[in-house]
Amino acid sequence: MNSSFPPKRATLRDVARNAGVSVATVSRVLNGSTLVTEDTRTRVTQAIELLGFVPSAAARTLNSGRSRTVGALVPTLDHSIFARYLDSLENRLSERGYALVVAVTGGQPEVEERKAMGLIDMGVDGLIVSGKTHTQGFDALVDRFHVPTLITSYYDPDARYPTVGYDNGAIAMKAIEFLKALGHRHVFVAHGPVDTNDRIVARVEAIRRHTRDMEAEFLSVSMNVAGGADAVRQMAGATVKPSALLCLSDVQALGALFELQRLEIPVPDQISLMGFDDLEWSAVSQPGITSIHLPAEAMGDAAGDAIVDWIKSGQPAQPVSLEAAIKQRASTRSVISQR
Amino acid sequence: MNSSFPPKRATLRDVARNAGVSVATVSRVLNGSTLVTEDTRTRVTQAIELLGFVPSAAARTLNSGRSRTVGALVPTLDHSIFARYLDSLENRLSERGYALVVAVTGGQPEVEERKAMGLIDMGVDGLIVSGKTHTQGFDALVDRFHVPTLITSYYDPDARYPTVGYDNGAIAMKAIEFLKALGHRHVFVAHGPVDTNDRIVARVEAIRRHTRDMEAEFLSVSMNVAGGADAVRQMAGATVKPSALLCLSDVQALGALFELQRLEIPVPDQISLMGFDDLEWSAVSQPGITSIHLPAEAMGDAAGDAIVDWIKSGQPAQPVSLEAAIKQRASTRSVISQR
DNA sequence: TCTTGCATTGTAACCGGTTACAATTGGGTA
DNA sequence: TACCCAATTGTAACCGGTTACAATGCAAGA
Incomplete structure (x- = not known):
């Protein structure tokens, strides 16, 4: 019984056929163009529902040149400061329609370069690294592919890339x-x-x-x-x-x-x-x-906003300086003799 | 001065032109086909070097249907157990040519469903979740798109998805x-x-x-x-x-x-x-x-292998049971009266 | 009644790889 | 010399959206 398997994913053309319209119209409905009658919009929407259609990210990426994906390179995940930072970065990116691809470098610049290559390979729209020590190869990659790149955990307005972090x-x-x-x-x-x-x-x-x-x-x-x-x-x-x-x-x-x-x-x-x-x-x-x-959460939010703004506008991000605060607790005491 | 900007990324056709061969030949060189003379292979390789050509992941994804990307849904990153797990998962995936996309759910099934949708949208080849509590919507998504899906932090051979974890x-x-x-x-x-x-x-x-x-x-x-x-x-x-x-x-x-x-x-x-x-x-x-x-590192490795094998073979993964060990330290003592 | 013009919708090219199939080439054989 | 086959290489269709441009329909204005 050669049944309905494999249930191939519905394509835009399937939707068009089902709704009795052209692919362009379906695309317009998907992108919220105003140039569509309420009536056809409804028919298309129903067809989409019916077929469970989800647009292919790859196809969209192919002609928009945007993958809606950002890569973050961190030394490790098993350190609260990075975990907190990534947690809020992921949140912010997600809110703004971007996915977070994580790569762990172990703090080794060569690994960072290799993984950065991998991220560029898979088409990330932006890169966020920790600190400003990188290999020449890394810089060359960024130059060659013009990937918006941000430095975090560091604030230095004169750095090679915009920094989002603390001094x-x-x-x-x-x-x-x-x-x-x-x-x-x-x-x-x-x-x-x-x-x-x-x-x-x-x-x-x-x-x-x-x-x-x-x-x-x-x-x-x-x-x-x-x-x-x-x-x-x-x-x-x-x-x-x-x-x-x-x-x-x-x-x-x-x-x-x-x-x-x-x-x-x-x-x-x-x-x-x-x-x-x-x-x-x-x-x-x-x-x-x-x-x-250290303002790890604020850094994640700020970095997420900065990279997405950069990707969308094409204008390089401005450095962001974040403040750190002293939390005074019982482990320190004054050694000035009382009198 | 309309100089050499923008320095568009070289495409496969550029390489073909530069090397004086056809696109098919370049593609063959890229994929290591044996049907190419040593001579032409050299010419193509040089052209690739010269132009700094990197194949577009989106284009490849479009006709292979593979994004070489795996999505992991975790409750939080700011917990050592998940950080350690993700750390080794990323390592293993990276070794095997896959990138890790992370999504944080805060332990809320509805958020998990929404983010899973996002991951599927962006075309992940596989999904790894924590625990076996999910919304019906989540199950429906997995069914609809036939995404290889794995459960971690749990071992239960009878679960809805293959589990990689501990009992x-x-x-x-x-x-x-x-x-x-x-x-x-x-x-x-x-x-x-x-x-x-x-x-x-x-x-x-x-x-x-x-x-x-x-x-x-x-x-x-x-x-x-x-x-x-x-x-x-x-x-x-x-x-x-x-x-x-x-x-x-x-x-x-x-x-x-x-x-x-x-x-x-x-x-x-x-x-x-x-x-x-x-x-x-x-x-x-x-x-x-x-x-x-808890064997967090082993779980990351095992889950990475399991999902990649599943993606490559099309055969659902087998559940993997990992052992946990008691680390006895000074905080516990025997209360059996000595005699 | 015939234009003019706007609102909708359709057609087809294109993004950048992959690959089925066709074409070319050269060596060996009848 | 004519012919066959294997080894290389080329051509073009295709993956699934997006979008420039063309085409159609319909109402208002002349």
């Missing part, structure tokens, strides 16, 4: 000034690897510039819980102990907190602890960790 | 049996909302079945840190205190741990605490939290 140097300064204001004059700064992560480089450099009048030691440790614990152990082994530990990521700060608890070093009595990112955990840990809240 | 009932049983073996006879079970999350429902029901010979109380609290704290407060207010608290998610378990610390209730001396998911934090908190490790 990493400025927020790092904010953090160190906060500790200074509490009277801290000797801090340890734990940060992740500086070889590929430009956000960290910017933060470290800003902190270096603003710690000329105090003692600061920098510890390069891995960007995870173990890294924070590592930093604490190095600090504990130091001859002169600092009064504060600043971690450039909350993952490290929490790792540090747990290690401090293990070593029974009281926070903030013996040492103040401060982080970056404002993870959910930082607000509820014992004690809560003072942290810099 | 939520079985792992919940494993957890409760673990507590039983430690001598616990009175436990509180904190779980998230049961209205839309079928994974939780399956776990709760399994636990109900396996706690007939002991006392168990169920607390429905929100699926976040605050929910865990909530559970602890409810427990603290109970007339008869349990010897163990089982949270069906580590987010809740950590929230509970912090609240217990705040209330100065020692873990595990006064109460044993157990979680689900095995978040990074559960391994390093003070004390470490005994948890069920």
Whole structure:
């Protein structure tokens, strides 16, 4: 029994035939043209309903040159800051009729280049990357294919591509000034690897510039819980102990907190602890960790709007600067002697 | 000056002209057909290099009917378990030449249906959803368009779609049996909302079945840190205190741990605490939290393979059952009196 | 009654690959 | 020399929408 299988997807021509009109008319109904009688519009609409017709995105893409798709390249998904950012980016894109294609780079520029190629291959209308470190090959790709490209997690009006994010140097300064204001004059700064992560480089450099009048030691440790614990152990082994530990990521700060608890070093009595990112955990840990809240959600929204506007208008996006706020919690205390 | 702008993307016909061959020959070179002389192949390859030609995905999609794109519908990205899963799913898909389109549903079936429609609209070759609760509209869509569709985070060979995941009932049983073996006879079970999350429902029901010979109380609290704290407060207010608290998610378990610390209730001396998911934090908190490790990475890999195989072969995927393992840590202790 | 003109609708080319089928070429054989 | 076959390469139709342009219908104006 060669039944009705396979039930091929209805095409625009099927609809036209069923409604007794031409393909152009169906297309006009689909695109809401006013040049159609109410009567024919109804007939066409009914035929569409009847046949369960859905236009082929590929065909539309082929002659509009638009795929209604945006590619986002992120170092990892398993980090709350990126997850929150992508969550709101997807939401905003979806609202505006765009789909989000995600590619994970592991923070490796070569992987980023390869995956960017893949995204361009599949026809994304725009690209959103994290940070401003990219291979020459990446730049060449963007140039060659004229893909609207945005940088996030970074604000720098002079960057090669429009940036939507925060000024990493400025927020790092904010953090160190906060500790200074509490009277801290000797801090340890734990940060992740500086070889590929430009956000960290910017933060470290800003902190270096603003710690000329105090003692600061920098510890390069891995960007995870173990890294924070590592930093604490190095600090504990130091001859002169600092009064504060600043971690450039909350993952490290929490790792540090747990290690401090293990070593029974009281926070903030013996040492103040401060982080970056404002993870959910930082607000509820014992004690809560003072942290810099990064506007991940706002960044997703802003980046989504910026890229879609750019795609639709053809006008490159303007850089967007977002503010970060200090969330003061119990892990930091003033060391200015009361009188 | 009407210079060389816009530098339109080279098409296959441009390459053909440049190499002095026909479009069919170029297409053959692109697809690695053997029916081409080494000589012409070289000429074509050079022309491709020269013009920086990249085939249009839309055109290829149009007549192959394949977009080389898979859509994943997840409740949220801001939860380590989904992030880890998507991370490895993206990796596997990428290895096999497919791109991942992500859509976030917020756990709402209606949103899932709407976004699934969007994904089908844009032409994904396959769909991967979380859990088996879906609207009728969703099922209708899948039926109508014959999209290969997979369920993850769930294992049930009798489900409407092939499942790739773990048996939520079985792992919940494993957890409760673990507590039983430690001598616990009175436990509180904190779980998230049961209205839309079928994974939780399956776990709760399994636990109900396996706690007939002991006392168990169920607390429905929100699926976040605050929910865990909530559970602890409810427990603290109970007339008869349990010897163990089982949270069906580590987010809740950590929230509970912090609240217990705040209330100065020692873990595990006064109460044993157990979680689900095995978040990074559960391994390093003070004390470490005994948890069920869910195979998120393996699930991503398996789902990626399953959907791509299905797309390529046309043969529906076979259900895949993945094992979860108990990670025993310091938050649980035996309450069997020593003798 | 015959234009003129606007409102609708239809025809066919086009987007950029893929592929069935036709055409050309060269070597080997009768 | 004539003929056959296999190896290469070319031609053109096709995938499913969009849209420029043509065509048709109908009412108002001359």
